[in-house]
Amino acid sequence: MPKIVNHEERKALIAKATWNVIARDGLGGASVRSIAKEANLSLGAVRHYFNTQEELLEFAMQLVEEQATERIMEHAKQQLPPKEVTLNMLMELIPPEDRVVEMQVWLEYISYKLRKKELKEDSVHQGINLIMNKLNDAGLLKVDINLEEEIIHLHALIDGIALHLLMGFITIGRDRIRALIERELDRIFI
Known part of the structure; x- marks a missing residue:
């Protein structure tokens, strides 16, 4: 009897293997062959789902963005005061240790798109812009x-903290990060 394969799960497995390869070897090391090896699949199995390396990278990045958006939107459903909901949503943009790979991959991908002059929008900025405008x-x-300046300021704060944590330039716990962002929100909320 032939093995039944869940195609969405298989694509997600390949995408997560792509994340691991990018986090370890950078985007330059993310060949279809190295990704297939990381996923413990044959090259043909990976090519069955993704015709090109570009297609695979795009899917892997979409998955990062979808998962982050899903986590952020879960906070929007909470029955908490608006400032606390906003704080929880913004904290999702600063990855805890178990999601650092997502941040590494995101930065590699953004850099790649910038070099190719294909970056049309910054979804983090768009998200902060949307949140702030709704609050306003x-x-x-x-x-x-x-x-407009507060959106830029908040975006720079979030990106700066996330980047410095990723690079290991600052050692700061999540409670302290939360307090820093909360202080910014206190400054602009009524």
Whole structure:
């Protein structure tokens, strides 16, 4: 009897193997052959799902973004005060130790797209922009702030902390990171 394969699970397995290869060897080391080896699959099995390396990389990156978005949106459903929900959502943009690979892969991919001049938008900036505009429209932010500058400031803070943690330049616990972001939110919330 032939083995039944769940194609979505297989694609996710390949994508996660891609993340591991990129985190270990960089984007340059992410050949289809090295990814197949990491996934413990044949080259043909990987090519069955992805015709090109570019297609595989795009799928792997989409999976990173989808998983992060899903985690962020779970917080939006919480019945908590808006500032706490916002804080929880923003904390998802700073990966804990068990999701550092996602951040490494994301940075490699963004750099790759920048070099190819194919980066059209920054989804992190878009997400922060969306959150802040919704809060502002709901009348939850101080009226005297410059919303555009606050979005840039918050984005820079989040990216800066995440990048410095990834590089090992700062050693700071999640509670302290949370307190730093909360202080920024206190400054702009009513």
